[in-house]
């Protein structure tokens with residue numbers, strides 16, 4: 001549907017002007033490199049049996065990192081399993097992310113205003129709406145943002161969340177990362193709609209399509225959606241067009257369902273890190289000589305986070321009984337006792 005143009009900053013002459021300050025653009029670039037370095041490390045650790053199943057962000061760094069930079073620390077983040085980069089920018093150290101993947105003691109978000117990463121698809125969207133409503137009722141200068149995928153738009157929770165948010169003008173952003181695939185299901189089999197952004201129209205809310213591999217465009221669109229939400233103009237559905245370059249998780253083999261040419265077409269010039277790097281070079285903000293330094297710093301940081309995480313004790317199996325109810329119901333108490341006694 002041609003009435004849904006793709007918002008771009010780093011494109012041809014029809015692109016929107018850049019409003020991101022140089023220092024912030026550089027920070028976004030550094031964080032994108034950090035996320036990719038973290039991803040590579042996590043994949044290696046998984047292959048060595050040192051972390052569990054891991055969903056990489058490879059290819060989606062611009063959407064995750066730039067969107068989170070457009071938020072305030074007072075905003076609530078409701079991430080999906082893949083959004084480690086967004087959590088990191090919001091204040092969750094990579095160390096905590098690895099702890100989570102390793103099944104070790106420690107909490108994911110601590111005092112950061114973020115929900116635990118949602119493994120069930122889209123169940124966190126109504127939660128984000130609730131957080132947004134609560135923030136408004138308490139008079140806070142805060143919004144909520146939910147991260148989910150193209151596949152997430154087919155869930156009932158997506159409808160309920162957007163419908164409710166539209167009626168009550170909740171200050172919430174629905175950030176859909178359209179990465180082309182929901183495991184082995186392509187977007188063309190996910191919906192008969194020409195775009196995902198146009199679904200906003202049915203809910204009476206604002207909808208935008210943005211080039212999700214254009215970090216500057218993502219930043220600008222999220223910032224504007226946030227300002228609209230705070231001004232009482234209601235929620236926004238953002239469709240960020242990106243691509244999952246890697247497997248869905250370390251348990252997936254994408255060569256079984258998609259062509260190598262498709263993947264190759266998203267590498268090189270379309271790679272979000274290459275695109276922002278080229279832009280920063282052209283503006284003289286990042287010199288080719290600085291590149292190696294950015295990578296080395298990222299590597300050192302990631303290694304440090306892994307060391308710190310591996311120094312933490314493993315979670316005791318009995319802890320699975322905790323953190324579910326404030327007061328444990330009798331049935332669970334009984335199961336706990338059976339478990340501690342060797343179980344049956």
Ligand SMILES: Cc1ncc(C[n+]2csc(CCOP(=O)(O)OP(=O)(O)O)c2C)c(N)n1
Nearest residue numbers: 082119120121149150151152179181182183
């Ligand atoms: C409610 C629910 N149904 C099914 C699954 C299994 N599942 C895990 S990821 C996934 C695909 C999600 O695709 P998408 O929403 O596009 O997100 P992406 O992984 O591409 O970021 C499915 C079906 C699940 N986790 N939760």
Ligand SMILES: [Mg+2]
Nearest residue numbers: 149150181182
């Ligand atoms: Mg997807």
